[in-house]
Each structure stands twice: as C-alpha cells, then as structure tokens.
Amino acid sequence: MKKLYSFFICTLFSLSASSIGTVDYTKGLSVWFDTPNNLDGQAIWLRASGSGANPDKTWESRSLPIGNGSLGANILGSVAAERITLNEKTLWKGGPNTSKGAEYYWDVNKQSAGVLKEIRQAFLDEDKEKAAQLTRNNFNGLAAYEEKDETPFRFGSFTTMGELYVETGLNELRMSNYRRILSLDSAMVVVQFDKDGVQYQRKYFISYPDSVMVMKFTANQSGKQNLILSYCPNSEAKSNLRADGKDGLVYTGVLDNNGMKFAFRIKAIHKGGTLEAENDRLIVKGADEVVFLLTADTDYKMNFNPDFKDPKTYVGNDPEQTTRIMMDQAVQKGYDELYRNHEADHTALFNRVRLQLNPDISSPNLPTYQRLANYKKGTPDYQLEQLYYQFGRYLLIASSRPGNMPANLQGMWHNNLDGPWRVDYHNNINIQMNYWPACSANLSECTWPLIDFIRSLVKPGEQTAQAYFNARGWTASISANIFGFTAPLSSNMMSWNLNPTAGPWLATHIWEYYDYTRDKKFLKEIGYDLIKSSAQFAVDHLWHKPDGTYTAAPSTSPEHGPIDEGVTFAHAVVREILLDAIQASKELGIDSKERKQWEKILDKLVPYRIGRYGQLMEWSTDIDDPEDEHRHVNHLFGLHPGHTISPITTPKLAEAAKVVLEHRGDGATGWSMGWKLNQWARLQDGNHAYKLYGNLLKNGTLDNLWDTHAPFQIDGNFGGTAGITEMLLQSHMGFIQLLPALPDAWKNGSITGICAKGNFEISISWKEGQLDKATILSGSGTPCNVRYGDKTLSFSTVKGKKYEITLVGNLLKLL
Numbered sequence: 001m002k003k004l005y006s007f008f009i010c011t012l013f014s015l016s017a018s019s020i021g022t023v024d025y026t027k028g029l030s031v032w033f034d035t036p037n038n039l040d041g042q043a044i045w046l047r048a049s050g051s052g053a054n055p056d057k058t059w060e061s062r063s064l065p066i067g068n069g070s071l072g073a074n075i076l077g078s079v080a081a082e083r084i085t086l087n088e089k090t091l092w093k094g095g096p097n098t099s100k101g102a103e104y105y106w107d108v109n110k111q112s113a114g115v116l117k118e119i120r121q122a123f124l125d126e127d128k129e130k131a132a133q134l135t136r137n138n139f140n141g142l143a144a145y146e147e148k149d150e151t152p153f154r155f156g157s158f159t160t161m162g163e164l165y166v167e168t169g170l171n172e173l174r175m176s177n178y179r180r181i182l183s184l185d186s187a188m189v190v191v192q193f194d195k196d197g198v199q200y201q202r203k204y205f206i207s208y209p210d211s212v213m214v215m216k217f218t219a220n221q222s223g224k225q226n227l228i229l230s231y232c233p234n235s236e237a238k239s240n241l242r243a244d245g246k247d248g249l250v251y252t253g254v255l256d257n258n259g260m261k262f263a264f265r266i267k268a269i270h271k272g273g274t275l276e277a278e279n280d281r282l283i284v285k286g287a288d289e290v291v292f293l294l295t296a297d298t299d300y301k302m303n304f305n306p307d308f309k310d311p312k313t314y315v316g317n318d319p320e321q322t323t324r325i326m327m328d329q330a331v332q333k334g335y336d337e338l339y340r341n342h343e344a345d346h347t348a349l350f351n352r353v354r355l356q357l358n359p360d361i362s363s364p365n366l367p368t369y370q371r372l373a374n375y376k377k378g379t380p381d382y383q384l385e386q387l388y389y390q391f392g393r394y395l396l397i398a399s400s401r402p403g404n405m406p407a408n409l410q411g412m413w414h415n416n417l418d419g420p421w422r423v424d425y426h427n428n429i430n431i432q433m434n435y436w437p438a439c440s441a442n443l444s445e446c447t448w449p450l451i452d453f454i455r456s457l458v459k460p461g462e463q464t465a466q467a468y469f470n471a472r473g474w475t476a477s478i479s480a481n482i483f484g485f486t487a488p489l490s491s492n493m494m495s496w497n498l499n500p501t502a503g504p505w506l507a508t509h510i511w512e513y514y515d516y517t518r519d520k521k522f523l524k525e526i527g528y529d530l531i532k533s534s535a536q537f538a539v540d541h542l543w544h545k546p547d548g549t550y551t552a553a554p555s556t557s558p559e560h561g562p563i564d565e566g567v568t569f570a571h572a573v574v575r576e577i578l579l580d581a582i583q584a585s586k587e588l589g590i591d592s593k594e595r596k597q598w599e600k601i602l603d604k605l606v607p608y609r610i611g612r613y614g615q616l617m618e619w620s621t622d623i624d625d626p627e628d629e630h631r632h633v634n635h636l637f638g639l640h641p642g643h644t645i646s647p648i649t650t651p652k653l654a655e656a657a658k659v660v661l662e663h664r665g666d667g668a669t670g671w672s673m674g675w676k677l678n679q680w681a682r683l684q685d686g687n688h689a690y691k692l693y694g695n696l697l698k699n700g701t702l703d704n705l706w707d708t709h710a711p712f713q714i715d716g717n718f719g720g721t722a723g724i725t726e727m728l729l730q731s732h733m734g735f736i737q738l739l740p741a742l743p744d745a746w747k748n749g750s751i752t753g754i755c756a757k758g759n760f761e762i763s764i765s766w767k768e769g770q771l772d773k774a775t776i777l778s779g780s781g782t783p784c785n786v787r788y789g790d791k792t793l794s795f796s797t798v799k800g801k802k803y804e805i806t807l808v809g810n811l812l813k814l815l
Ligand code: FUC
Pocket: 409, 421, 426, 428, 430, 559, 631, 669, 671, 709, 713
C-alpha cells in the first residue's frame, strides 16, 4: 500500500551527502554500539504467543531500526555478513481473503444485545454471578486470537517480510574501531570499522518522500567491495526470487494464509569492479562503492467502506508493479538526491523540538548500552534522558507517516512469522499510548495513520455496536487488525475481551488532534462524524437504571477484576467522548439538540467514587486491594489521558487518584511505567514522575533503547516521550501550564517547539528550578491562558505572532 504525501516534504537540508564520511555520528543524538553482532539469530522463524522472551535476543536488543512508516528494517551490523530484517507494515495474515472467504471472516459478532435486559435485571437483583455468567456466555466473540485455534486464521497477524544478507568476505580478525550507530538527527544507520588498514562504512536509510530503502557500502580504498546479497524468505509464503535485469533482483511472495501478495525489488549501482545478478543473488566483485536500492510493497488496500461480501475488499494494486514504479524513480534520482530528500523530510519534523536537561553537566561519549548500564547502577545521565525522549520522537516519525497504517505493538519492526499478541493493534492502552506524544511533541502529521485507522473501523464497528448493544454509532474491542476487525475475540477472560469503550477511547484522539491543530476543515469534513458516532455508541451502550442514573453494565476494568455493573474506566471514557462531542458540536455550531442529550447524560452518569482507603474506586463496589500492583491503571483515565480529574479543578479526586498510584507502586511492565509517569506528571509531582521515568529506563529498556514489556513493545517508548513533555507543559485543562512537574534533578534546561492545545508552539527555559522564559507562538489566534505555579496570565493573541513571558517579581508578565 503506498500513498505519497509529498506536500509534507520541505526542501531544507543541512548536511551535503559528500560530507557524510567525515561526520562523527556518535557525537549527535545517536544510539550506538561498539561491538558487532554475530549471526546467531538469523531467521529464527518461530511462532511466539502471548508474552515471553523473543528467541532472537540479538535482534531484539542490539539491532537498530529505520523506517518510513511503510517499510521498516533492522540493521544488525555483523562484519562477515550484514543482516537486515525487513518489514512492510501491511504484510498481515488474516482478513476476508482467507480461503473460507468474506462471509466467514465477518461472522465474528454474536447477536447478544437481547440478553442485556436479563443481565441488567440480574444486577438489579444483586445476582452478580448470574450477570457475569450471562455476560461470559454472550459477550465474547467468535473468532480465535491464535492461529492454532482456527483454520484459516481470520484475525491474522503481522508477519516478517524476510531477511537480507550481504556477505562481505571479511571476518573480525584484526578488526578495530567498530561502530554501529543510529543517528536520530539524520535517520540513518551507519556501520563502520577498520580492517587491515582499510576503513569500511555502510549507510542505511529509508526515505518517506521517495519510498525507497538505500544501502551504501563504501571504503576509503578502491576495489574493496566484494559482496554477495541474498535473501531468506518468510517461510509461510509461496515465493519467487529472480534476477531483474543485469543489476537487480525481484522477489514476489504470496502468503499461504490469505493470498496477500508482496514484493520487493533491489537494484545495485556500483562504481568500479563487476556486478552480476545470478538467479537469486547479486554478486559484486572488486567495486569501490555499491549502492543497493530496495523498494517493497504489498497488495493491501486501506478501505474505509469495505464491501462485506467481497473477499478482495482490502486488495489493491499489484506490488510487482508498484515496486517497479518506485524503483524506476529512485534509480533516476541517485544516491545524493535520495539522501537530500530523505534528510530534508526527516529534519523538517525531527528538528522541531530540542530538549536540554542540565546542559552544564556533560555525559561521557560512551556506547549507549554502557551509559544505560551505568544509569541502571545509579549514575545520573541527563543526556541519556534527553536521548530517550528524542528516540521516541524518532520512532514515531519512522513508524507512522501519512498514507500508512498506524504504529503497531512493535511499531513496524518484527523478526518473525507471528509475534506476541499478533503484533496487532491493542485498543485497551497500547495503540493509544503510541500516539500520546504525537501532537504535544510537535509531530501532529504522524497522527494521520491513527485517524485513517479509526476511519477504517467505523463501518465494521457499526455492526459490532449493533450486535452487542443494539447501539447507534461504531465501536471496537480489545484487538484490531488491518482488516477492520472490531468484534470481541473469543476468550473467557472477559476483562480482556469485553472492552466496548475501546472505540470511544480511540475517538478521543480525533478531538485531541483537532484541539492541538485547530484545523476546522478537518473537524468539519472528517473528524466530527467520527466523534459524534462514537458518542452515540457511548450513550446507547449505557444502562439507564431505574434510579435515573446511567452506567456501563456490563463492563470490566482492563484485564483486571470482575464483570461489573459499571466500572470507573468505562464511565471516564464515556465522560471524555461526550465532553469532546459537546465541544466539537459547539465549535461547528451544529447539533444543538443532540448536544443537550449528551449534557443530560453527563449529568446523570454514575460519578467518580472514593473508597475506604481514600482511593478512587475501580469498580462499582469498594473492593480495591491496596496490595494490588496490577499494571493497568485505567480507572485513572480521567487524570490521564483524559481531563476530568486534576489537582487544580478537582483536588479531592486528584488526591484519590494519588492513593491509587501509591498502592499500585512504581514498578510494572514498560508501558505501565510509562503511563504512571504521565499520571504522576498530571498530579504535578515532578519528583515522582521523574522516579517513574528512571524506572522505565532502568527496568523497562533494552540496550538499543527499545521498551520492553518483556518482550519488546514500542508503547513504553512513546509513553516515556509523552511523559517528559507532560512534565514540562500541560494544556489539557483549558489553560497552558508551564513546568507543571519539573523535578528537582533537572535544575537547568530548556525545551523548544513543543505544542499546547489551542494551536500554540511553545519554548520554555528554566534556571535553578525556576521559570526563566517562555515563548508562545500562536498558530490560530486563540486566547491564551497561562499558568506557572499559582500565577496566571491571560491575553488575546494574533495568529502567527510570538509572545514572550517571564516572571517579574512574583508575577507572570508579557515581555
Ligand atoms: C495489554 C496489556 C498486556 C500487553 C498487551 C499487548 O493487553 O495488558 O500487558 O501489553 O496489551
């Protein structure tokens, strides 16, 4: 699937290609290693299920990821043979084109809405067991989540595109100065080493504007490139690898499970020496330099209006053709132009934000894994903290660009046939967390894949809403794929499976995108309908109790506790989407009648409740256990990512949320620490937020800085980045708060270019723990209300104008 969004590409660039060789990439923002990998982990095609360690440790913790939102690769950097794992984001098993066809695929919803009355009556009769049993029997879905349980496997899973190897004829004897570097500044991996008096260098990048992967092999002496490029295909595909002219290869594959076609092409452009395309290998002898270009695609077609009768409704263009078009264009441009386009595209996004933490204290220029090891032992490293922040931004740019599917559980990097949780789109925290940093860290364009994904869920999600709740609108459940899967999966763990507010939670991101960008055209033409239909579902799925209140019955708290007549999490999400819908309809001046209904329901929605330990209750009864350290903290949704609990506007609820966080503790899996970091930041406890950030780095981070659950799961990286922005700037309560959770450890520093709701771009500097200056650029001319501690300042703004604020005595003043 390829769509080019060239209007996002600007023509700025700072490094000319010819100067690349002299740059020390370890000096910039980079993740790097000083030892090569061996080839032990190559192509271990295993099926992993559930959580658990990745059998290929080298890939998981020592490879370096690059990507353009559609094509992804990991560079392993072995000396004897480069090993490159390849991914195309839409290479998925499952969907309506499996052998049993469309009818089988879409037959996943039970028609259970009729049972709701009986379940709710059981709650009224205080027969919770009956209510739970009826829910278990009727509210799980029909499709299995694991391939072993269903043939053909219709939910499907993300899968590898295979691995490339480039044998070099070199070994590690007498090899020195090895570096494997991911330069975040230029979105490029560089592998370099010296051997027998020769300096070897390889460079890798994947271009979004030109849809091509570029690999350049050079040395400082001529004639040193003796390379054999070969490929190990995905073993669950019928495949065909053949020469493509005299200088290339073309690979075509068809997945066994669903007939999805995929293809890649490689061309080698060499200076000096000879090149031969021999069946399934490219052989280079005695060249001075070789540039390999690779284009890849699948025949997947994104479809917002799938035809439920057509098994090919998600099937589009033949990748053999699309890869040819992309390749022809790339060949014409050549390395220098491709690099310039790539760098211009990347830096236009990446350079928007600059973070400096205690810039007066430097960190040693050690390989990243050594700095991480030192940090784990307690050595402060503020630049490592900065690097992790920017790494999250890098990963989002690399894995989520307009025209593609969103970042999945591993972003888009996966080394196997199947993976933990099918490497899918998990809707009970994970995909949402992937997008927390997007707007606030000035990458709002990267939200587009999420928006498109949500659009692709609407039509199927209407069926699910209807079947289970007889509701208008659309919803989704715990897990989704790229083929519009919205039903609950078949599982008896209802707290995992029964998650109808997953849809409204996703829809809150639509409002969020609008609130940051204030793009009214978007709201009017795309956003509003998604929000409104989600709010309609949220309303209809509630039970209007005889006492006049509205409650989500039956509901569960994610992966935790009993089937309940109204969990706090579900109500918090309903509250959020209704508030969003009310705001959105006001913004557009429409739907005043529907708005009144939303307001009425908000008024009667079961309120937050505080329990016997002073905790914000998770369920409808006070059964919370203070010893419980469960990783999910969804009942604090209103604190973060929502905005209905805040120390400023609802201090008692904020206090109750704090009790929950204290009970849950500061540990847990990667993403959970990432979430708690954001929640402590929202409680405006900078030191505690910082502790969680430290724990995330110490206990949830692999040597290549990928987040680990375990195994590798990218959400924690994004949660970490979002949390840092949240510590320095918040804008979710209708005002802009400067440095709301600055920890004592970050005495001096600055951040430039982060964003606040209302379409403001903000830079802040601080000295000795106090605000020094803030600069606010108004993107839409909306009124600006600023807060620093208990000091406030309000002023009107003009679109495009910059405002500077500082502390004068005890007051915030415009300069
Ligand atoms: C959620 C979490 C799990 C895991 C999975 C991918 O369901 O509860 O821990 O992260 O997503």
